[in-house]
Amino acid sequence: MSESSGHARFFPYDEPYDHQEDAMGNIREALVEERDVLFEGACGTGKTLASLVPALEYGRAAGKTVVITTNVHQQTRQFIEEARAINDQKPIRSVVFRGKSSMCHIDVGYEECQALRDTTRDLVDKEQDLAELEDREGELLDASKEGDGEAAQARGSVMDEIDDVEASIEALQEERNICDRYYNNLTGETDEFYQWLYEDVRTPDEIYERAHAMDFCGYELLKDGIEGVDLVICNYHHLLDPMIREQFFRWLGRDPEDIIVVFDEAHNVADAARDHASRKLAEQTLEGALDELDESDDARADPAANVIETFRDALVETYEDSFGFGERETVDEDWEDVPIDNEDGRDDLSVAFLQNYTGQGFSTDLDQALALGEELDRRYEQAYKDGEATTRKECPTLSAASFIEEWMESSVEPGQYPVLGVRRTETGVVGRAELYTCLPQQVTRPLFEELHSTILMSATLRPFEVTEDVLGLDDPVTMAYGEQFPEEKRRTYAVETPALFASKRDDPTVQETVGGVIEDTVEFTPGNTLVFFPSYAEAERYYHRFSGDATPYLDEPATRAEEMRREFTAEADAVLFTSLWGTLAEGVSFDDDDARSVVVVGVPYPHLDDRREAVQRAYEGAFGDEGSDEDAGWRYAVEIPTVRKTRQALGRVIRSPEDFGARVLVDERYTHSQRVELGEYSVYPSFPPEERSEHIDIDPEKLKFAMLNFYSDMNAWDGGPPQP
Template sequence: YTGQGYAADLEAALALGEELDRRYEQAYRDGETASRKECPTLTAAAFVDEWMEAAVEPGQYPVVGVRRTETGVVGRAELYTCLPRRVTEPLFEELHATVLMSATLRPFDVTEDVLGLEDPLTMAYGEQFPEERRRTYAVDTPALFASQRDDPGVQESVGGAIADAVRFTPGNTLAYFPSYAEAERYYHRYAGDSTPYLDEPGVAAEELRQEFVADDDAVLFTSLWGTLAEGVSFDDDDARTVIVVGVPYPHLDDRMEAVQRAYDGSFGDGHDDAGWHYAVEIPTVRKTRQALGRVIRSPDDYGVRVLIDERYTHRNRVEEKLGVGMLNFYSDLDAWNGAPPEP
């Protein structure tokens, strides 16, 4: 913004704020006030001054929003840092050594670029869990594109695959969706015998998790972008099957476009379409892997991972009769309490 009066008005606001702040300080020192009063004028003016100056720097995305509420009009200004390395790189430089451990750090070169790591020593370990105690299936249902989610045929196909996976699980099932709205949609469509649980935004997830794991034949519908998709373990009987429905691309709004442009500007010379690769593709793969990792938490654990969307079927095992595959797998492990379901 370079409109008439901007610089002069901001300078005047800063000067007024500094003068008021000096008076508040003096009043406190003289014992006229019991506590040191802060100057909101100075705070607001200093924020706007820094916000306007930093907003033009590469990798920064300025956001201003105004909305009307029951109590009046509320304004909000935010300066979003598109490149994490602007924050993390100075932190790492101040440390003697850092150890980063995660099952989703690869590809290492992307992590190095994103966090600003200089020539780190990298180590990767192979699959630690026996193959005979885990299965991954990709189910060839129609892709859950935003334009197709309301299609009755798509819902019937996806809902049927979910029902089969839940029915042929000897215990609890986790079902992850690209959004809370999709989780709620299929929660209401589910008509099986297992007890359904719905994770909703704004509701305490830990209490819901405890109720779910206390059950022995339940299915939890939640979002891949929620708190139950990463950093939470569902060991052993807590959950046996995990379902990922659709591909969890982040919401492609103006902010995400700014992030993509920032990555294109920083890494575009060495990578075609770097913005999409760094900001969308890699985080989406990591989000999916994090969800799949909620079950099978030790070499003695066992379970099934199901990917429901035709976009997963290009390189994965396609199980046309998902129920039969799961029935055979769990039967080989003697996982059923009583007679297994009929295929």
């Protein structure tokens, strides 16, 4: 790296790859111009350093803080490793931030913690007031002994104040609604902790253990001590949740325009933004609000109960009316959607609410409910602070009224999808209302506009124009670096099996063909093989069909994927069956012998439920061109995310210039030769040009010969290769 490059000071290794050097220069220039960056780089090509190094160098020069964020747990560990390497090269102040729930030493919820903090801070403030009053009293006593009559009179007033403050302190101490650890944060000596914290890049677990040993609250120490740091590593929700983001920036001591955010695995930002923007109200909350109002003698309770009860009754009526014969009995413990949206008017719940409501006007009743809810919420907080309650009670009236107001205002807006949910509990079937946000840019555009710059990096961001539209980016810098490692060390085979549509998957002949391709791939791979399927059910199907010599592993939902990965990579000849929608399909490296071949079976289209169709309609309305033959809704909401998922899976192997391996796509929709015949069903055109140019179409029975030749050219066999 040229010594003239300012960011060379932060690059922790001898020399960057050529593409890294180029990317760092482009990113540095974009940061100066306050522009956003879309940065696609093939898996294993050093995107993290290429983004972090110029961001940290520019941030240090311009007084900015860099935040790098991900929704993949394994990536957080990689960020820590990279940050430690940078810190060894050029000392930086960095913090790794995790949610409060996993770092609380006394295991209380957010509301209780907030009230405990406030009460503890009140106690410390009063103790400081007492110390100041006692100092003042001593000064006045000395003056009065010297004959100052006014001092003697003033001393009497100060002593009265001292008595009042002492009584308040005694009451707070007796109530014990304080956090001892946070008290120690406020009154103890914390310099040693912060000196330790900034000597290296500390993990949340290390911070928790250190703070626990020192009898501090580590989470609050981070909040109070991260102002002006160079680098913060955190999860998506610190940026995508508007309420958390506001607090987070305040902890950083930075205005949004002084923050540079690097989004890792940025192809996931759209889905994450949708999830953070969606709002829900459970039937139990409505019931709790009615119970709360029934106990209130406030004049506003009756109109508040009127509007909330009407909404509750409309909710129950709507989901009960949706059940056909026998369907109510099939509802299980998981939330199940009940579609209520109507393209030509109000949703079913809103219609039922408006038809059933009687009174002075639901908006007037809602205003009464909101005002009373806010007052009750203040009372609950004060009662907890004063020790009159052992827990910080939440206010269901405020939650219910706020949601109903938003529902009636927003459920008709473009990009909003109103939906009900039902599930079975011990008391029977219950429901909830949800406003699902279909257009991610409603969340991301305001965020990107207020930040100094964002760097969105992923191995699968193209087509860039789709990413720009979906996230609401204006004129970003775009750059893509394809496979940077030697082409002769990889092969991508597109196997001409029948297209694995749902109607074909149960066909015994198709299963025999696909099973044979998998077994041939495993047998002719000198090491481990990953096999990805569109669902866990399909993975399990072929796991049980597998009869080869390799050790088979089955990844299942709700299992610890990291433990599975360690067991699998410890083998020398194993095959792992998993889902493309699981945690092992992206953000996880299988370097060198950890996995030599990767197989993707079928095209992993997501389950096309009513939500997905709502997203399609929203995308078509926002991005479709009138008169165009192209279905923008399908392309934006289904096809592009599906191809990205496939590309992510292919990127699990071949992670360095020395690494080598084979990628096998099992479905004729991936082939070049069938693209015209398959028409709109072909996904081959949706791959970037340089990637699809490497697809080698091959008959199922010829795959093993091709793999034998490739791995023989790599001198990969210990001893003789298997015989076809």
